Amino acid sequence: xxxxxxxxxxxxxxxxxxxxxxxxxxxxxxxxxxxxxxxVFNPEKNTFYQHGEAxxxxxxxxxxxxxxxxAAFINEKKANYEGKRIGGVGFFECIDDYAAAEKLFDTAxxxxxxxxxxxxxxxxxxxxxxxxxxLLVEGYTPPSYGMAYNAPYYQSxxxxxxxxxxxxxxxxxxxxxNGLSPRFVKIAEYVISKRPxxxxxxFDPKQIDKFAEDFMNIYNSAWAEFENFTPxxxxxxxxxxxxxxxxVDPGIIQFAYVNGEPASFVMCLPDVNQIFQKFDGKLTxxxxxxxxYLKKTNFIERVRVVVMGSKPEFQxxxxxxxxxxxxxxxxIKNTNVKDIELSWVGDFxxxxxxxxxxxxxxxxxxxITYRLELV
Numbered sequence: 001x002x003x004x005x006x007x008x009x010x011x012x013x014x015x016x017x018x019x020x021x022x023x024x025x026x027x028x029x030x031x032x033x034x035x036x037x038x039x040v041f042n043p044e045k046n047t048f049y050q051h052g053e054a055x056x057x058x059x060x061x062x063x064x065x066x067x068x069x070x071a072a073f074i075n076e077k078k079a080n081y082e083g084k085r086i087g088g089v090g091f092f093e094c095i096d097d098y099a100a101a102e103k104l105f106d107t108a109x110x111x112x113x114x115x116x117x118x119x120x121x122x123x124x125x126x127x128x129x130x131x132x133x134x135l136l137v138e139g140y141t142p143p144s145y146g147m148a149y150n151a152p153y154y155q156s157x158x159x160x161x162x163x164x165x166x167x168x169x170x171x172x173x174x175x176x177x178n179g180l181s182p183r184f185v186k187i188a189e190y191v192i193s194k195r196p197x198x199x200x201x202x203f204d205p206k207q208i209d210k211f212a213e214d215f216m217n218i219y220n221s222a223w224a225e226f227e228n229f230t231p232x233x234x235x236x237x238x239x240x241x242x243x244x245x246x247x248v249d250p251g252i253i254q255f256a257y258v259n260g261e262p263a264s265f266v267m268c269l270p271d272v273n274q275i276f277q278k279f280d281g282k283l284t285x286x287x288x289x290x291x292x293y294l295k296k297t298n299f300i301e302r303v304r305v306v307v308m309g310s311k312p313e314f315q316x317x318x319x320x321x322x323x324x325x326x327x328x329x330x331x332i333k334n335t336n337v338k339d340i341e342l343s344w345v346g347d348f349x350x351x352x353x354x355x356x357x358x359x360x361x362x363x364x365x366x367x368i369t370y371r372l373e374l375v
Contacts, residue, residue: 001067001100003107006056012038014058014066015091016281021067022093022151028142029149030273031281032132037091040126041071047236051077053115054126056091057107059100068094068101072108073126074115077230087117088124090132093150094157101157113374120372121166122158123148128232130306134169134344134367141364144271144304144341145247147171148367155368163370169344170353172361177338180328181360188325191318195258198319200326203253205245212237214255214262222309247272247295251330252303254323256310264310264319268327270295271302271341298336305342308352320355 006015016034023029041056043049054073061067074087089108094101112120125132131146135154143149192198203211212234220231252268275294279287294300308320331337342361345352 001062001103002060003057003103004060006041006058011058015056015069018058018066018069018093019281021065022095026151028140030142030277031279033276033279033283034281035283036131037281040091040132045239046127047233047239048073048075048126051075052079052126055111057104059094059104067097068092068104070104070108071126072111074112074117075126075230079117084119085115085117086119086121087112087115088126089120089122090124090126092123092154094154096151096153098157098160101154102161105157105161109372109374118373118375120163120374122163122370122372123150124369134369136365136367139171139363139365142277143273144302144343145269145273145276146306147304147343147365158370161372163372166369166371168347169367169369170347170356170363171341171343171345171365171367172356173339173341173364174359174361175339176328176332179332180325181358184321184358184360185325187318187358188321191322195317197259198322199257199260200323201255201257202326202330203248203250203255205241205248205250208238208241208245211255212241215241215265218255218262218265218309218311219307221311222315224312244269249330249335251334252327254326256314256319256323258314258317258319262311263314264308264323266308266320266323266327267306268303268331268340269306270300270335270337271304272300274300274302300335301337302339302341303331303335303337305340315351320352321358324355324359 006012016037019031039045041054052073052075054071056071058066059068070089071091072089079085094104123135132148134148135158136148136150137155216232216234216237223229247270249270254266256264275291310319342356344367
């Protein structure tokens with residue numbers, strides 16, 4: 001077996017296309033868009049390169065066939081925490097051969113050790129955790145857009161190598177065919193009636209700058225106390241909003257304001273993977289036209305709740321329930337959506353899991369973020 005860092009276009013194509021071999025008999029697999037994966041490793045498109053670095057490798061067998069891949073990265077803004085120096089691995093794919101997996105892990109580990117890393121998290125993304133984060137261990141059904149999917153045998157590879165569970169990531173799902181849970185509706189409407197100083201607004205793509213500012217302020221405040229948190233910048237949020245603009249339904253991204261102050265948000269996205277599953281990762285001109293047509297015909301039947309949060313001073317006021325209610329009201333009235341995916345919530349986040357329960361959601365998937373201590 002031969003392993004090589006990705007430096008040429010041919011190698012980059014091999015990195016992308018190895019999934020054809022891995023998932024050739026897996027009808028649930030949905031290949032991510034090549035452009036989305038390539039953007040992670042493009043310093044001009046990924047702002048994390050401003051304070052970090054990443055590299056990736058492909059593994060070939062004796063006949064020159066690509067049989068695996070892996071990436072490693074370090075984010076200097078998050079690397080040093082509580083006496084540890086933390087790096088990450090991700091985008092791991094491999095044939096069902098532990099020797100091949102071990103060679104990939106060893107290569108990434110040595111690269112990280114050269115950068116004085118003591119702790120490795122994986123599989124994670126060189127970016128925020130709303131995409132390509134965690135190893136799927138339960139719920140091998142077609143993934144929604146941005147959600148990680150992998151072969152079932154990867155779990156044994158990670159654990160045999162020495163990775164241990166850092167956290168479980170819970171995804172729940174429920175149907176809105178028969179409307180929302182009466183109990184949940186009652187709670188949301190009660191909060192609305194008791195808070196005349198509360199205003200909700202849907203996202204407006206024509207005011208990206210304003211909503212990016214509000215999103216940044218809420219997000220940075222809401223997650224400030226979480227482990228190893230690094231504030232996001234406005235330009236990153238603007239970049240994200242621009243990226244999702246072609247697929248977004250403004251009515252399912254909702255903001256709450258209390259006395260005019262940004263207080264809470266919920267971001268949902270249509271599951272465009274239901275269309276992308278036909279594209280084999282390629283966003284050709286024909287596929288773009290097909291996407292626009294299918295999107296207009298209400299082809300998409302699932303929405304993914306990507307992230308929600310409130311500033312600390314506005315938590316425990318029920319704002320997340322109100323915004324979720326507003327978003328799902330819009331969905332029921334204006335779309336053909338039947339299912340809502342609530343993804344993913346860390347096993348430590350009892351508050352969000354309680355909201356899921358109130359909506360009547362049931363477990364659908366579980367991912368694991370692993371950790372490997374090098375010293």
